[in-house]
Amino acid sequence: xxxxxxxxxxxxxxxxxxRDVARLAGVSQPTVSRALRDGQSVSPDTRLRVLxxxxxxxxxxxxxxRSLVTHRSRRIGIVAxxxxxxxxxxxxxxxxxxxxxxxxxxxxxxxxxxVPLEVENLLDGSLDGVILSTCELTSEVPGELSRRAVxxxxxxxxxxxxxxxxxxxxxxxxxxxxxxxMLAELGHRQxxxxxxxxSTSTGRDRERGFRDKLNELGIPLCALAxxxxxxxxxxxxxxxxxxxxxxxxxxxxxxxxxxMALGALNAATVLNLAVPDELSIVxxxxxxxxxxxxxxxxxxATDLAEMAEVGARLLLERIDNPHRPSRRVEIxxxxxxxxxxxxxxxxxxxxxxREPRRADGVVG
Amino acid sequence: xxxxxxxxxxxxxxxxxxRDVARLAGVSQPTVSRALRDGQSVSPDTRLRVLxxxxxxxxxxxxxxRSLVTHRSRRIGIVAxxxxxxxxxxxxxxxxxxxxxxxxxxxxxxxxxxVPLEVENLLDGSLDGVILSTCELTSEVPGELSRRAVxxxxxxxxxxxxxxxxxxxxxxxxxxxxxxxMLAELGHRQxxxxxxxxSTSTGRDRERGFRDKLNELGIPLCALAxxxxxxxxxxxxxxxxxxxxxxxxxxxxxxxxxxMALGALNAATVLNLAVPDELSIVxxxxxxxxxxxxxxxxxxATDLAEMAEVGARLLLERIDNPHRPSRRVEIxxxxxxxxxxxxxxxxxxxxxxREPRRADGVVG
DNA sequence: CTGAAAGCGCTTACAG
DNA sequence: CTGAAAGCGCTTACAG
Numbered sequence: 001x002x003x004x005x006x007x008x009x010x011x012x013x014x015x016x017x018x019r020d021v022a023r024l025a026g027v028s029q030p031t032v033s034r035a036l037r038d039g040q041s042v043s044p045d046t047r048l049r050v051l052x053x054x055x056x057x058x059x060x061x062x063x064x065x066r067s068l069v070t071h072r073s074r075r076i077g078i079v080a081x082x083x084x085x086x087x088x089x090x091x092x093x094x095x096x097x098x099x100x101x102x103x104x105x106x107x108x109x110x111x112x113x114x115v116p117l118e119v120e121n122l123l124d125g126s127l128d129g130v131i132l133s134t135c136e137l138t139s140e141v142p143g144e145l146s147r148r149a150v151x152x153x154x155x156x157x158x159x160x161x162x163x164x165x166x167x168x169x170x171x172x173x174x175x176x177x178x179x180x181x182m183l184a185e186l187g188h189r190q191x192x193x194x195x196x197x198x199s200t201s202t203g204r205d206r207e208r209g210f211r212d213k214l215n216e217l218g219i220p221l222c223a224l225a226x227x228x229x230x231x232x233x234x235x236x237x238x239x240x241x242x243x244x245x246x247x248x249x250x251x252x253x254x255x256x257x258x259x260m261a262l263g264a265l266n267a268a269t270v271l272n273l274a275v276p277d278e279l280s281i282v283x284x285x286x287x288x289x290x291x292x293x294x295x296x297x298x299x300x301a302t303d304l305a306e307m308a309e310v311g312a313r314l315l316l317e318r319i320d321n322p323h324r325p326s327r328r329v330e331i332x333x334x335x336x337x338x339x340x341x342x343x344x345x346x347x348x349x350x351x352x353x354r355e356p357r358r359a360d361g362v363v364g
Numbered sequence: 365x366x367x368x369x370x371x372x373x374x375x376x377x378x379x380x381x382x383r384d385v386a387r388l389a390g391v392s393q394p395t396v397s398r399a400l401r402d403g404q405s406v407s408p409d410t411r412l413r414v415l416x417x418x419x420x421x422x423x424x425x426x427x428x429x430r431s432l433v434t435h436r437s438r439r440i441g442i443v444a445x446x447x448x449x450x451x452x453x454x455x456x457x458x459x460x461x462x463x464x465x466x467x468x469x470x471x472x473x474x475x476x477x478x479v480p481l482e483v484e485n486l487l488d489g490s491l492d493g494v495i496l497s498t499c500e501l502t503s504e505v506p507g508e509l510s511r512r513a514v515x516x517x518x519x520x521x522x523x524x525x526x527x528x529x530x531x532x533x534x535x536x537x538x539x540x541x542x543x544x545x546m547l548a549e550l551g552h553r554q555x556x557x558x559x560x561x562x563s564t565s566t567g568r569d570r571e572r573g574f575r576d577k578l579n580e581l582g583i584p585l586c587a588l589a590x591x592x593x594x595x596x597x598x599x600x601x602x603x604x605x606x607x608x609x610x611x612x613x614x615x616x617x618x619x620x621x622x623x624m625a626l627g628a629l630n631a632a633t634v635l636n637l638a639v640p641d642e643l644s645i646v647x648x649x650x651x652x653x654x655x656x657x658x659x660x661x662x663x664x665a666t667d668l669a670e671m672a673e674v675g676a677r678l679l680l681e682r683i684d685n686p687h688r689p690s691r692r693v694e695i696x697x698x699x700x701x702x703x704x705x706x707x708x709x710x711x712x713x714x715x716x717x718r719e720p721r722r723a724d725g726v727v728g
Numbered sequence: 729c730t731g732a733a734a735g736c737g738c739t740t741a742c743a744g
Numbered sequence: 745c746t747g748a749a750a751g752c753g754c755t756t757a758c759a760g
Contacts, residue, residue: 028748029747034745064428065739069737083453097479101479105472106471106472108470115461124426382753394755397756398756407729427754429736429752434756
């Protein structure tokens with residue numbers, strides 16, 4: 001602890017290069033490169049000396065040098081919507097986990113209305129592949145990636161054509177049909193819905209699946225009780241508020257994802273609308289919180305972890321084999337029957353004159 | 365649409381380089397480089413020709429070539445815990461937003477027990493800086509970053525010493541003291557707590573702040589009603605379950621973060637424990653869902669967006685000025701008084717013999 | 729304003 | 745098994 005002690009600062013140069021390691025180990029620079037990777041085309045003795053020198057200097061292979069020549073970065077881009085919504089973290093987390101397990105790093109990109117994706121960031125050669133989780137049906141991103149020979153996979157949403165890319169989605173049509181079938185079977189005849197955007201495959205397919213199944217069962221979807229909007233909490237919240245105000249409230253409402261269904265459920269709470277007695281609400285996704293006792297929401301259960309793992313695997317396979325034909329995997333969903341649905345019990349609901357269901361409980 | 369039309373494929377080489385652009389524009393390769401960046405040390409005419417050629421070829425500057433010479437990647441690493449918990453997405457989202465606004469890309473790393481961070485990924489020169497949001501007090505990562513001259517900032521959690529790095533945290537001590545003060549003022553004299561790990565600054569400081577404030581007010585923290593555990597939903601859920609089973613249930617429980625408080629609230633629901641009448645629960649963070657009508661949870665409100673923005677700004681400043689002395693910013697929290705707290709109303713709670721508070725509502 | 733030269737830090741044939 | 749040479753795709757002095 002005395003003042004004179006400034007003994008072995010690791011290295012004169014702050015960031016050592018392979019040349020520094022070579023000098024210290026008494027070998028040529030390419031030998032350092034070989035010793036640090038394969039370690040086969042190098043004698044055990046040399047290898048040891050190099051490793052010790054690298055250790056002593058705290059040497060780490062500089063990625064930009066390596067990737068310039070290997071054309072590999074061990075980096076994958078994930079394009080998602082804002083993590084503020086509950087869905088994307090639930091998807092990005094297992095994607096990131098799978099990529100990490102595969103030895104890749106995750107570069108996170110978002111594509112939102114306010115801050116649109118800058119496609120060039122995907123095309124500068126710094127990514128070995130891209131996972132698109134929030135692609136609109138008209139998006140040109142897959143085409144650009146294909147043209148630049150960047151392997152990609154669509155996870156969550158799909159397009160009809162994905163040259164040079166694969167697809168892994170939930171069977172959204174089937175899942176929505178499950179929800180429609182359940183509500184019909186319970187006896188609901190006044191059914192409404194809050195659908196997602198038609199510009200997305202998830203929005204489109206869940207709407208089709210729900211409508212088709214109801215039609216098949218001879219139950220009309222109440223035209224006045226249908227709303228469309230972005231896949232957000234607010235859409236569901238506003239949707240229920242609207243339906244109640246416009247006296248178009250059905251006995252059951254299907255929401256095209258859980259974020260909207262959570263908004264719907266919370267609106268019902270505020271409006272003192274009893275769920276499920278006065279209104280059944282069904283979501284789609286089965287986010288973890290849907291299963292919380294406090295929420296206890298009936299929803300179409302999707303295996304996001306499975307979708308993520310399969311999607312990541314498709315991409316990594318494609319990186320190894322770029323010219324493989326496109327593949328498409330659909331994960332079948334199931335119903336998670338919880339507490340936000342029941343038989344229709346009361347037919348008519350009087351709008352207005354409702355007080356909040358739960359007191360705020362703030363006490364001076 | 366006829367078969368013969370295969371007119372202008374963009375380029376013979378799939379991925380054009382600056383040399384290809386130079387050839388097409390009839391200039392030297394360095395001129396392409398200049399024209400594409402500053403555009404000042406180049407005649408308007410040349411610049412135009414280069415831009416057109418680049419456009420025609422779909423040229424994008426290759427990042428590994430550039431960063432090898434500039435020593436800049438426009439990439440920032442964010443180290444977080446798993447996004448599956450609700451806290452980290454709420455923090456990563458505004459961090460990512462701030463970095464994007466600053467022209468940087470986000471590389472996501474996680475550091476968990478199961479999949480620990482590989483520090484070398486932060487040291488390979490591929491990052492201009494690092495944001496550590498989940499640092500343990502004994503972590504050697506800040507030291508390593510400092511030694512390798514990688515700028516970094518601690519956001520959310522702090523260490524005592526951060527050479528070469530800055531810190532931006534919530535004033536956790538003060539926030540927890542706010543919660544203690546509120547509960548005391550309401551009249552609670554049997555107070556318990558579910559604290560986070562002592563190995564983190566957030567765990568340590570929130571516990572100290574809560575204990576100190578209660579002490580100051582002469583109210584003992586019920587030793588039997590204190591639990592410690594990771595900052596997870598399950599810790600809170602199990603904590604309340606334990607407290608009820610061990611007949612050590614106080615009239616109020618402070619949870620060191622919202623994830624734990626949400627677990628506590630859900631356990632109370634399952635155990636048919638009335639919140640706040642039988643038990644007040646107070647969290648820390650104010651995640652968006654804490655404000656949902658269905659949750660309506662009293663909690664210490666922190667401005668995560670502010671913390672993220674300030675943290676990102678500190679880092680970007682440090683990248684421009686690496687030798688600036690370390691700075692530390694603390695964001696003051698406030699109380700979000702919602703529905704999960706009240707005066708202590710019933711003193712004794714009989715354990716056992718409780719039925720779930722909300723029916724599952726599943727109807728054949 | 730522009731080109732020729734050098735070099736960033738690696739890896740990969742190519743000889744020996 | 746190892747070194748000398750070349751080159752990945754850029755940027756940056758250096759001349760002119």
